[in-house]
Amino acid sequence: MFSTDQKSEIDAARADWAQTRRTVVPAVEEALYEPQPVLGTGFVRLVDYMGGDEAIVQGARVSYGRGTRSTSDDRGLIRYLMRHRHTSPFELAVAKFHVRAPIFVTRQWFRHRTASINEYSARYSVLEKEFYFPRPEDIAHQSASNKQGRGDSLPPDAAQHVLDLLREDATRCYDHYLEMLNQDEEGNVVDPDRPVVARELARMTLPVNVMTQFYWQLNLWNLLHFLRLRADAHAQYEIRAYADTILNLVERWVPLTYEAFRDYMQEAALLSGPALRALRDVLAGREVDLQASGLSKREVTDLIGLLPEIAPRLGR
Amino acid sequence: MFSTDQKSEIDAARADWAQTRRTVVPAVEEALYEPQPVLGTGFVRLVDYMGGDEAIVQGARVSYGRGTRSTSDDRGLIRYLMRHRHTSPFELAVAKFHVRAPIFVTRQWFRHRTASINEYSARYSVLEKEFYFPRPEDIAHQSASNKQGRGDSLPPDAAQHVLDLLREDATRCYDHYLEMLNQDEEGNVVDPDRPVVARELARMTLPVNVMTQFYWQLNLWNLLHFLRLRADAHAQYEIRAYADTILNLVERWVPLTYEAFRDYMQEAALLSGPALRALRDVLAGREVDLQASGLSKREVTDLIGLLPEIAPRLGR
Amino acid sequence: MFSTDQKSEIDAARADWAQTRRTVVPAVEEALYEPQPVLGTGFVRLVDYMGGDEAIVQGARVSYGRGTRSTSDDRGLIRYLMRHRHTSPFELAVAKFHVRAPIFVTRQWFRHRTASINEYSARYSVLEKEFYFPRPEDIAHQSASNKQGRGDSLPPDAAQHVLDLLREDATRCYDHYLEMLNQDEEGNVVDPDRPVVARELARMTLPVNVMTQFYWQLNLWNLLHFLRLRADAHAQYEIRAYADTILNLVERWVPLTYEAFRDYMQEAALLSGPALRALRDVLAGREVDLQASGLSKREVTDLIGLLPEIAPRLGR
Amino acid sequence: MFSTDQKSEIDAARADWAQTRRTVVPAVEEALYEPQPVLGTGFVRLVDYMGGDEAIVQGARVSYGRGTRSTSDDRGLIRYLMRHRHTSPFELAVAKFHVRAPIFVTRQWFRHRTASINEYSARYSVLEKEFYFPRPEDIAHQSASNKQGRGDSLPPDAAQHVLDLLREDATRCYDHYLEMLNQDEEGNVVDPDRPVVARELARMTLPVNVMTQFYWQLNLWNLLHFLRLRADAHAQYEIRAYADTILNLVERWVPLTYEAFRDYMQEAALLSGPALRALRDVLAGREVDLQASGLSKREVTDLIGLLPEIAPRLGR
Incomplete structure (x- = not known):
């Protein structure tokens, strides 16, 4: 390293x-x-x-x-x-x-x-020539519930296939990068008769x-x-x-x-105005009318995620 | 587009x-x-x-x-x-x-x-699937004088070779990207039995x-x-x-x-303290002692680039 | 205005x-x-x-x-x-x-x-010549509980006295400002034989x-x-x-x-990690040990301010 | 201090x-x-x-x-x-x-x-109770040429008069500040039966x-x-x-x-595009047509301030 x-x-x-x-x-x-x-x-x-x-x-x-x-x-x-x-x-x-x-x-x-x-x-x-390749256990499915997250790990062979693709792309792109720069991995000129492409151009083929x-x-x-x-x-x-x-x-x-x-x-959490009002109802033993509460379904789910003990106290 | x-x-x-x-x-x-x-x-x-x-x-x-x-x-x-x-x-x-x-x-x-x-x-x-590929005339040598710039255009066949490499990498990497996502270019699932890798992972193979x-x-x-x-x-x-x-x-x-x-x-240019003093000498018809001026060689070159008419008036 | x-x-x-x-x-x-x-x-x-x-x-x-x-x-x-x-x-x-x-x-x-x-x-x-003078009812005591706040309004005559002081200072300082500037309120020169002090200096006598x-x-x-x-x-x-x-x-x-x-x-409020844990205890019907909760007295007061219904459920 | x-x-x-x-x-x-x-x-x-x-x-x-x-x-x-x-x-x-x-x-x-x-x-x-009072020699006329600057020092007696005004205002305003706060300079309560005005209000009478x-x-x-x-x-x-x-x-x-x-x-100065072009003319021995140069009167004055030796070379 x-x-x-x-x-x-x-x-x-x-x-x-x-x-x-x-x-x-x-x-x-x-x-x-x-x-x-x-x-x-x-x-x-x-x-x-x-x-x-x-x-x-x-x-x-x-x-x-x-x-x-x-x-x-x-x-x-x-x-x-x-x-x-x-x-x-x-x-x-x-x-x-x-x-x-x-x-x-x-x-x-x-x-x-x-x-x-x-x-x-x-x-x-x-x-x-340094790339990031995930550990096999970090290669995961697209999350079903979260549009921008990942879910469970892939089965080992599928993960291995992903790794193979990543390594193949990284290797080939880096080889082409050096080829455009006309140098080897130690920085030596490969062929003095071939041009050296500008670094600012050659780098555009490298993956992120x-x-x-x-x-x-x-x-x-x-x-x-x-x-x-x-x-x-x-x-x-x-x-x-x-x-x-x-x-x-x-x-x-x-x-x-x-x-x-x-x-x-x-570890802190922000409770919205509607969530605080629902919580006060629960603490006072009043029934919570979720329809009228102003809380969206997603917010109710989040509130229960935060305070699981509240779940049985929320009406329908 | x-x-x-x-x-x-x-x-x-x-x-x-x-x-x-x-x-x-x-x-x-x-x-x-x-x-x-x-x-x-x-x-x-x-x-x-x-x-x-x-x-x-x-x-x-x-x-x-x-x-x-x-x-x-x-x-x-x-x-x-x-x-x-x-x-x-x-x-x-x-x-x-x-x-x-x-x-x-x-x-x-x-x-x-x-x-x-x-x-x-x-x-x-x-x-x-949109990539930038330079026009052939924009593919240039690494600049000899400027460590972070580009110089003259490459000969046409060398430029074409660079373009071929760039296109090959872009195409192959994007194919692998879709393969990991298990979808085709229209966004249809290719094989419902294969996993869909998380987008945040698959994208790491795309070139810059x-x-x-x-x-x-x-x-x-x-x-x-x-x-x-x-x-x-x-x-x-x-x-x-x-x-x-x-x-x-x-x-x-x-x-x-x-x-x-x-x-x-x-179109404006910043003239340093030493450059302004040298310029005053020139305007007054005094000889400029470049050694004593505090100007580096690079600065003298830049000053001449800015005011070419000053060149014959600068001593050695 | x-x-x-x-x-x-x-x-x-x-x-x-x-x-x-x-x-x-x-x-x-x-x-x-x-x-x-x-x-x-x-x-x-x-x-x-x-x-x-x-x-x-x-x-x-x-x-x-x-x-x-x-x-x-x-x-x-x-x-x-x-x-x-x-x-x-x-x-x-x-x-x-x-x-x-x-x-x-x-x-x-x-x-x-x-x-x-x-x-x-x-x-x-x-x-x-424009100053802010509070309405009498906005002139208040220093707050006893809040080191940087105000408490109840002053009695009318005390408020009036404060207003008198504020008006006297504003008037006198502005008069001196104009005197230094050698001009009247319409901007006319008062005495052509007297100096006009720089505005950047004269203004330093004006109250905030x-x-x-x-x-x-x-x-x-x-x-x-x-x-x-x-x-x-x-x-x-x-x-x-x-x-x-x-x-x-x-x-x-x-x-x-x-x-x-x-x-x-x-209308939202941030609940700290310790506050959320205390709240979960309350919702689950468990006794809250305030000593062990990590909540300071001030935080307990604030929590009760936010959720008054929780007060009887917090132990001592 | x-x-x-x-x-x-x-x-x-x-x-x-x-x-x-x-x-x-x-x-x-x-x-x-x-x-x-x-x-x-x-x-x-x-x-x-x-x-x-x-x-x-x-x-x-x-x-x-x-x-x-x-x-x-x-x-x-x-x-x-x-x-x-x-x-x-x-x-x-x-x-x-x-x-x-x-x-x-x-x-x-x-x-x-x-x-x-x-x-x-x-x-x-x-x-x-700390105020800034200028030294007499720093008390100056409003600048005639610069709308936001100061010119020559005032005559000693006029400067003294300004200082007297500044000291009078500072002293009186600070006295009123303490009076509203009902405290003396050591921070002791003056009269326990009088109100203490909120600090955030009392401070508004202090000069800048x-x-x-x-x-x-x-x-x-x-x-x-x-x-x-x-x-x-x-x-x-x-x-x-x-x-x-x-x-x-x-x-x-x-x-x-x-x-x-x-x-x-x-010590550096920025020369505008038009100024650089005029300078090149001067260095080349060409006549400068100030009308056509794009330089305003103020810019010409500034250029001469920067490079006094150029003055005789600028036409009219």
């Missing part, structure tokens, strides 16, 4: 310690620069960070002047800020990652516009499961927003694998914020 | 006129909804707009109170705003486009983060020259910024083709702003 | 109709350009809009390809998009307002960064209840986000007055979106 | 060193947390940073793959990136400041929307030269953009004083970037 050069660069960076007056989070220093493998040959590396739980509290207290300092501890304040979506203090912490991921994953990823991105350029450089790389930096609030959407069962499995890895790094970096995120964002 | 249904939808939209109190720009109403072909099967359609030159002037004058109304006409004010990069008034006009473009073009396009985008989802829907579609909306200032970068010789030819088409629509929509854009952004 | 000139400009704009192919919303054309009074001498005017419920649906369907058109009607789709926070289609509608408001209100207002703003410049122009004006433009999603925070009981009364006025215009413009906003944003 | 408590908090922060694997810039560690006075009682403190020149280069090289590492050194690469406005790598460095400034300055400051801000809340807390505080965080590119506009002769003197102080911190933090900023942004 990494060349010897890359490995020694990472080791050198990890071996290099210096003194700073800034907030330091030892648990995350431990992980710094270390690649966390994702989807086989993909990875996420945390390459820099600024701030931590403590800095969030400090930032928040610019607007919590005289007299508040004693009354609320850091954990309480962070939970309060999260609960009430006071986002500014969380924006004051920043993280920077180095990521290798398939192009189709980055296309979902970069729809989050509030980040700074520097991507490896296929106009400037030759893309490596080819790997690309990028630096990605954003503030903690935007990162949590990304994680809520992407470390979620509705997200495509492949981007979720990255999000889960990042979430694990976030837990080491800002443990109090992570805990508040879990309670108030990840 | 369009189905009969799509054509009649476009015709119906164009036939539907209504009364409004808002700013109306007749020249752009003429073009509304009409697809402008780009790169063969790609297109750009302007599907909505808000404001115009007149609205920019009105917006600007909130901050140009009593007494200014008489002294500057619209054209002068727009040129003044553009020259001094007073961007807020230009932000008050908005345009919305519907675009069909290859994925590798959208990857450059969506790096512009200050726009609203709604893209056709390959998780939800099946991508059409497959066509996608999206709605794209942004304010005029961000649009001009996009056009300055993408309707430019340094941009890849393929995205430039889209930018040129959009620029033509902008000219019809906001002719005064377009003219100011051309003079003060597109 | 308006000069004769301003009134005739507004009337002229309202009298000017033209033909367009764009989406037109008659109910909002009716209100276009018309000032809606807020806080006495403040106002909100809708001065332009783009799109409507119909355009949101069209935009969404770029990513809802073949076959979906028949299955969901516009209302259902808009409610689905809102419920699942699919924000992109709502970003495709845009509104532009002209607002007059006190500076302290604009300071809260402009914290919303995703809008385009063009404000009247107090460096370039002289600010009018002086009125300013600005153009404000943003997409519908960002507008709804603003309204959820500012047309809310936690917002300061003064900005809420503006938000309520804007909400009323939104209802006329995009009635289906408005209704979905009300049900899924304004 | 600072209480004893605040001073010891700053000292404690500065005394606290720890080990990190991240990029450390010793010159800026030296300045960390230390308040830099601005406008008398205002200040800027750098309270955190991420990255440095080295990290910018690293970030850029994700997209500058194999083979580039040897050919360009850090300085050259940074200058290249700046010259060509490749902004992404500069976005990968971040700085966080703590600022105390008058409200009228923050109103200009916060128009820059691409930053994270946490401001001291006057709803939640009582504002301190009262001091506020905020945390301000943004990436280096957005910071440089801010500095180009605000550390500039066209900016109001008061915000320029802050920008100059920040620029000095930037020079210590990222010296190579600072130098490139100076050459390619601060």
Whole structure:
């Protein structure tokens, strides 16, 4: 996955310690620069960070002047800020990652516009022969219930056939890519008498499961927003694998914020006006008239998914 | 390029006129909804707009109170705003486009983060069998001087060979895509006993020259910024083709702003501190010591590119 | 509130109709350009809009390809998009307002960064003698329970005293402002032998209840986000007055979106992971151990505020 | 300017060193947390940073793959990136400041929307009795040539009169503020039988030269953009004083970037298409027909301001 050069660069960076007056989070220093493998040959590396739980509290207290300092501890304040979506203090912490991921994953990823991105350029450089191929158990049927999801895994031989097609396409397209570039896998010219097609043109034949790389930096609030959407069962499995890895790094970096995120964002649910009114009826022992409630069938199903114990209390 | 249904939808939209109190720009109403072909099967359609030159002037004058109304006409004010990069008034006009473009073009396009985008989802829907294939004369050598550009066209037979490779890959990958989806080109199930692989998985074998579609909306200032970068010789030819088409629509929509854009952004050049000092020396008839000037070789070349008449006046 | 000139400009704009192919919303054309009074001498005017419920649906369907058109009607789709926070289609509608408001209100207002703003410049122009003075019944005690809110109204004579102080300060400061500018209220020079202090300096003596004006433009999603925070009981009364006025215009413009906003944003509530678990216990008839629930006292209070019927079911 | 408590908090922060694997810039560690006075009682403190020149280069090289590492050194690469406005790598460095400034300055400051801000809340807390009063020599006439600028200083006695007015207004308004809050300057209740007006109401009588505080965080590119506009002769003197102080911190933090900023942004000038054509005529010894050149009078004046040596070569 990494060349010897890359490995020694990472080791050198990890071996290099210096003194700073800034907030330091030892648990995350431990992980710094270390690649966390994702989807086989993909990875996420945390390459820099600024701030931590403590800095969030400090930032928040610019607007919590005289007299508040004693009354609320850091954990309480962070939970309060999260609960009430006071986002500014969380924006004051920043993280920077180095990521290798398939192009189709980055296309979902970069729809989050509030980040700074520097991507490896296929106009400037030759893309490596690295592709994403799912594990057989991750190759699944189109979901019957969810128009944009996947259902059960395919039988092993059908999964193997899909893998064969993916590998065949990747191999042949990459061969053609090199042929247009007139170079071999080591980057040597194959035939000095043949033309070298522009990289920006040749790359157009590569499939979207080819790997690309990028630096990605954003503030903690935007990162949590990304994680809520992407470390979620509705997200495509492949981007979720990255999000889960990042979430694990976030837990080491800002443990109090992570805990508040879990309670108030990840495990929380939004109940609509009509759903709240139905719930009040149930709690008061009143009969719920679903027809008149304003709840669609889908919303009733979702409500039962969230609060299974309510099912027998809902009329027809 | 369009189905009969799509054509009649476009015709119906164009036939539907209504009364409004808002700013109306007749020249752009003429073009509304009409697809402008780009790169063969790609297109750009302007599907909505808000404001115009007149609205920019009105917006600007909130901050140009009593007494200014008489002294500057619209054209002068727009040129003044553009020259001094007073961007807020230009932000008050908005345009919305519907675009069909290859994925590798959208990857450059969506790096512009200050726009609203709604893209056709390959998780939800099946991508059409539409690919971008360059015209033979657009297939070119890697540039020798510019690491991320293309040089001269390939000889015809070499270009044809590249096209053959591109077509072969596109065809084979799309066939495999349909095979995984277990459907034919009309969307019929091929074999009811075979599994349908999830669309979000099957699409990963498609090359980046497959066509996608999206709605794209942004304010005029961000649009001009996009056009300055993408309707430019340094941009890849393929995205430039889209930018040129959009620029033509902008000219019809906001002719005064377009003219100011051309003079003060597109044809303008930034001269560095060292370049300005060298230029003053030349104008004063003083000898220019390039060594001491702080200009790199590349900058000297660029300066001569910009002002060819300066070449004989620069010493060595 | 308006000069004769301003009134005739507004009337002229309202009298000017033209033909367009764009989406037109008659109910909002009716209100276009018309000032809606807020806080006495403040106002909100809708001065332009783009799109409507119909355009949101069209935009969404770029990513809802073949076959979906028949299955969901516009209302259902808009409610689905809102419920699942699919924000992109709502970003495709845009509104532009002209607002007059006190500076302290604009300071809260402009914290919303995703809008385009063009404000009247107090460096370039002289600010009018317009201030916000609360109605006596809006002058209230500092809230005992809410560190950043207000409680009950003051007794009439105490309120009158506050108003006297506010009026005295506004009058004296504005007099000094004009004195520094060496002009009278009509803009005439008072004493040609005295200096005119720079406007950018003189204005620094004006209190933050002086009125300013600005153009404000943003997409519908960002507008709804603003309204959820500012047309809310936690917002300061003064900005809420503006938000309520804007909400009323939104209802006329995009009635289906408005209704979905009300049900899924304004009247909805986020229940935390711990709150959902406590609720499941209650619904199942299990005893709730508040100590072990992870809910703080404040959260319990909030939960009871939301679902009063739950109170007797929560143990101690 | 600072209480004893605040001073010891700053000292404690500065005394606290720890080990990190991240990029450390010793010159800026030296300045960390230390308040830099601005406008008398205002200040800027750098309270955190991420990255440095080295990290910018690293970030850029994700997209500058194999083979580039040897050919360009850090300085050259940074200058290249700046010259060509490749902004992404500069976005990968971040700085966080703590600022105390008058409200009228923050109103200009916060128009820059691409930053994270946490401001001291006057709803939640009582504002301190700190105002900005210009030095006598900074009190100036309205500029005759520039509608939004200031000209020469006022004569000493006229300046003194302005200062007297400003001090009188600030003092009286602040007295009324405390009177409404029913507290003295130490925060003690004055009369337990009188009401305490809500802070969010009482503050509306304070003039815009009262001091506020905020945390301000943004990436280096957005910071440089801010500095180009605000550390500039066209900016109001008061915000320029802050920008100059920040620029000095930037020079210590990222010296190579600072130098490139100076050459390619601060001292650079944009020449329009018509100006470039006139310049080519002059360099070629051709006569310039100003009428036909497309240059307005104002542009000719600006061009001469930039290149004084051109004046005798321009015809009439």
